[in-house]
Amino acid sequence: MAETSTHLERGLSLTQATAINMIDMVGIGPFVTIPFIVGAMRGPQCVLAWLLGAALAFLDGSVWAELGAKWPMAGGSYVFLQKVYGENRFGKMMSFLLVWQTIIQAPLVVASAAIGFSKYLTYLVSLNGIQQKMVSGALVIVVTILLYRNIKSIGKISVLLWIITGGTFLWLIGSGFHNFNPKWAFGFSKDAFDLTPIFWVGLGQASLQSVYSYLGYYNVCHLGGDIKNPEKNIPRSIFISVSGIAILYIGMQIMVSGAMPWQQIAGSNFIVSTYFELIYGPFAGKLATVLVLIIASASLLAVMLGYSRIPYAAALDGNFFKIFAKLHPKKQFPYVSLLFLGGIGFIFSLLLKLTDVIKAILTMRIIVQFVGQSIGVIYWHKTKPDDVRPYKMWLYPLPAIIGIIIWLFILFSNNWQYIVGATGFILTGAAVYFIVIEPQKRKRELEKA
Structure with missing residues (x-):
């Protein structure tokens, strides 16, 4: 496999990489999912969904940290899947499926932020x-257009955007103390924790939304070829990001729950704006809305930056169209990949609804990327126990195993239509690989010989 990291400038520091990770994680997610999460759990016990999302991000983040420190190259999972399963037919198919999935899933993420x-x-x-x-x-x-520039200038922009993001959350959490009602925040009904099928269905649906809000803790791995001292900074960035965002999300949920009854939260289309308007008045509600819009824009910037590296890495490896391997001649970034993802994301943003986009994003990614990658890291440990690992997950293999169980729980909590659709798309990708891609690669190899 081509060492894609040598083609990019390692210009992102730990601070900048963490800032990109965190603004990717936040985005519009928590501000639009709170009503869904509260409604699914029917009360303040919805904080369980945020805790489950945080736990999953830590567990799966351990997998990404180990792989990212070992192979800090552009493309993230594209590189990891081929490395852990071996550069054989199956490993190459898995990495192709990741790219196949990305050309649809990444624009879906772009569309969700824009919508x-x-x-x-x-x-x-x-x-x-x-x-x-x-x-x-x-x-x-x-x-x-903003991303059409050198990686160092993007790193500086990301730090500024993260200051705005973090400041907004601190303002939100601090403001909650003004009119905090413990009965609303901690007034659990008698049946709130009855472990009935309805409870588990509600937790699954709520967790689907909370996990969407945590997604992005791995974005630094997609930018592996741009990170300074990646063996240390990639794991650090992941765990700093997850820890910080988990504290902010849980604090936000508790404060919002203490400001109004859960029924009002579940029925709100602009929960953060409503929250600030309730505490300070209409002007504060409008100001908070402006900040939410800035945060959503920041997340979109981070998302497009990270995902543009995946088709680029695949093209360098001969596993995707050659044109995607092109770097901008002066600014050294994969501009063809960026323009492609931006173009498809633009179309999706015009055609799709937000709720459908969120469900489709997670369903598509769980099977190949998250579960496939966690199984892969265990397989890698078994088949190559002596490989040097700059970072090794704590309590191996428990984080990977528990993460797989939670991912599958969330997957099967989704509507069957999305599961069938995602499975069909993956099977189609496998057919394309064996019928089209692999024969073409063999032909090129024979021509070279």
Whole structure:
């Protein structure tokens, strides 16, 4: 496999990498998922979903940290899947499936941020459906233009955006003490923790939303070829990001729950705006909305930055179209990959709904990327126990095993239509690989020989 990291400039420090990770994790996610999470759990016990999401991020983050420290290259999972399963037919197929999935899943992530942005904007400006779509599409275009620059300048921008993101959360949490009602925040009903099928279904649906809000803790691995001292900084960035975001999310949920009854939270389309308006008045609600929109834009920037490295890495390896391996001649970033993902994300932002996008994102990724990668790291330990590991997960293999169980629980809590659709898409990708991609690679190898 080509050492893709040598083609990119290692210009991101630990601070910058962590900032990119954290703004990717936050985005619009927590601000649009709180009502779904509270409604699914029907009360303040919804904090369990945030705790489960944090636990899963830590467990799965251990897998990413070990693999990212070992192979700090552009592309993240594309590289990892081929390395852990071996550079044989199966390993190459798994890495191809990751790219196959990414060309749809990454634009879905882009679309979710853009659609969430346009929906939250309606708190400030009255927009009909067509106008909201115009806003979401325009946002994708603007962020693509912002990313058309050298990685060092993007690192500086990311730190500024994270200061805004962290400051917004601290303002939100600190403001909750003004009118905090413990009965709303901790007033659990008698049947709140009855472990009935309804409880588990609610927890599964709520966790599907909370996990979506944690996604992005691994973005630093996609940027492995851009990170300084990656063997140490990639694991550090992952765990700092997850720890910080978990504290902020749980603090946010408790404070929001203490500000109004859960029924009001579940019925709100602009929960953060409503929260600040309730405490300080209409101006604060509008100011908070502006900050949420900035955070959503920041997340979109981080998402597109990280995912653009995956088709690039695959193209360098001969496992995807050659044109995606091109770097900008002056600014040294994979501009073809960036423009492609931005273009498809633009189309999705015009055509899809936010709830459908969130469910589709997780369902597609669980099978190949998260479960496949966790199984792969265990297989790698078994088959190559003597390999040097710059970082080794604590309590191996428990984090990987428990993570797989939680991922499968969340997967099967989703609607069967999404599961069938994702499975069909993966099987189609496998067929494309064996019928089209592999024969072409063999032909090229024979021609070279």
